[in-house]
Amino acid sequence: MIGSRILVEMKGDNHLLEGELESVDDYLNLHMLDTVEVADGERLRALGSVVLRGNNIILIMPVE
Amino acid sequence: MIGSRILVEMKGDNHLLEGELESVDDYLNLHMLDTVEVADGERLRALGSVVLRGNNIILIMPVE
Amino acid sequence: MIGSRILVEMKGDNHLLEGELESVDDYLNLHMLDTVEVADGERLRALGSVVLRGNNIILIMPVE
Amino acid sequence: MIGSRILVEMKGDNHLLEGELESVDDYLNLHMLDTVEVADGERLRALGSVVLRGNNIILIMPVE
Amino acid sequence: MIGSRILVEMKGDNHLLEGELESVDDYLNLHMLDTVEVADGERLRALGSVVLRGNNIILIMPVE
Amino acid sequence: MIGSRILVEMKGDNHLLEGELESVDDYLNLHMLDTVEVADGERLRALGSVVLRGNNIILIMPVE
DSSP: TTTTEEEEEEESSEEEEEEEEEEOOOOEEEEEEEEEEEEETTEEEEEEEEEGGGGGGGEEEEEE | OOSSSEEEESSSOOOEEEEEEEOOTTTTTEEEEEEEEEETTTTEEEEEEEEEOOGGEEEEEEEO | OSSSSEEEESSSSEEEEEEEEEOOTTOOOEEEEEEHHHHHHEEEEEEEEEEEGGGEEEEEEOOO | TTTSEEEEEEEOOOOOEEEEEEEETTTTTTEEEEEEEEEEHHHHHEEEEEEEEGGEEEEEEEEE | OOOOEEEEEESSSSSSEEEEEEEEEEOEEEEEEEEEEETTTTTEEEEEEEEEOOOEEEEEOOOO | OOEEEEEEEEEESOOOOEEEEEEEOTTEEEEEEEEEEETEEEEEEEEEEEEOGGGGGEEEEEOO
């Protein structure tokens, strides 16, 4: 999935994040580029480059 | 259980997910196909291919 | 405790589950048979065979 | 602390549990005997022998 | 930081705890002495000797 | 990212923390200097030197 866009549901306040998957490590920590916060199908806020902590990820889906 | 349909309760907003179990790794991370979000016995939303993070799984049940 | 009935409190929506302990692994993941969801001392719902994720277990008690 | 009474705060619904510490493993999973649920300094309910999952423990205090 | 006073934010009901750091292990479990529960800058309750579970710590700050 | 300012979203009460990243260990525990609590784009409170527990981090972003 490296290089493709994914949607990630996290625990915490920014539940849904969509971005381009740049890299993944052994703990499923994700580095995403061009990340946007998403709610109800709308793009709320651009976050840019983010690191998501693997153990607080709920689910990961490819974005078509 | 690989290849059969399972119901998974997760922490977070999409509590119940039903899908076909494609693979499992050592951390109980699940790759499911043809996944649907379920609530009160109804299918809410089709999610397709998803990866569920093992440490945020509450329970797993086979679907008959 | 293998083969005996136990009561398990989980994080998440199905807080109390009672079942027959079929097996346990190193991560305290539990496989239970004939599992029922319990609330206020009453049996709410039969779940059958379930796998409970070890790190989301709060406590385990034997059922007399 | 083995053999002495301790008070344990857990995540989840039964926040405070007091009991005699029977054993501890490497993951800080605790086996307690004669366990009682405590709230506002009062003993609510006797639970007997319980296993508490280490990663869902918030804090442990000796009971004088 | 061993021997100095620290402020620790935990998940769960006793969010802020201040005490003297007695020891730390590899999992960041903390043993603190002379611990007090703190809220809104006030000392609520003396807890004495406590063990804090590392994975439920949010943050640690030195107290000047 | 060592030496640069980052924004960290945590689980718990102090959701957003901005500071200079001093060091990171294998568990993604972060030591930050000159840390401030942030809400709605405003700086709420200066916390100084803090250690953030890696498994309770939701996401990390560089601050431009």
